[in-house]
Amino acid sequence: MINNISLAFVVLIASTQAYAVESLISLESHYSAKETADRFESIIKDKGFTVFARIDHQKNAAGVDLTLRPTEVIIFGNPKIGTQLMLCNQMAAIDLPQKVLISEDADNKVWLSYNNPQYIKQRHSITGCDKVIDKISGVLNTLSVAATAQ
Template sequence: MIKYISASILALSLSSGLIADDHGVGLVSIKSQHTVKQTADRFETILKKKGINVFARVDHEQNAEKVALKLVPTQVIIFGNPKVGTPLMQCSKTVAIDLPQKALFWQDDKGQAWVTYNAPAHLKERHAIKGCDQVITKISNVLANLTRAAAN
């Protein structure tokens, strides 16, 4: 049943333009109209304006440079809100391993910037979450809206 639900969500997402490309199992990737840094900056600003906690911002490119290695622009923002995360953890304690939420901002081999995050439907399957469809739907909608706003 979960496979059918996940397939339905994927089909709906593809048709709505939510998922621009598949960059991994259980991930949602959206093409950005901005650079990696600009997209991450926009995302962080949106989070703060909405009162969502920003716990960390990791610049992997900058960290690679510190050890004389090269990496294309790659950043991760770790963020969350207990009003959203707590109900999810009440559904399944193990989902806490995937919280707080993370958004990855990265550049592909063609120079295109992307924003990627864990698909809540995948977390539902991974943690065998049952009876929490409203929570999963709410998180899916919030993540989609936040990332689209940063990418467009």
């Protein structure tokens, strides 16, 4: 009986992991953190997105006598896309507007990261809106690759 319970537990854990989605997508950048952030901001503005804020956490840390590797968050959006996601499930608004994190790790590698739209879909139990999720995924990927690739 213990073997059957153990087996059932392993199957349950394995099946749960099969449906788990990574919450963040990260791309390594070929540029410094500042240049990556500048490139991303320029690209999204050129594409008609609104930049709501650009937060320089490194600068804010220095303001309170703390040291932090380069870390910036850009908050941006486009109501034509974001509203479609909220129409699928209004609770998705907690994850909007979109954000990207540009950070430098301990190995001096620069990363651009963003919330995986598939994770947002799973988090809010969104059904019947795969076209919207796929569109958002494609747009975020295209913007991020443009900002990080040589």
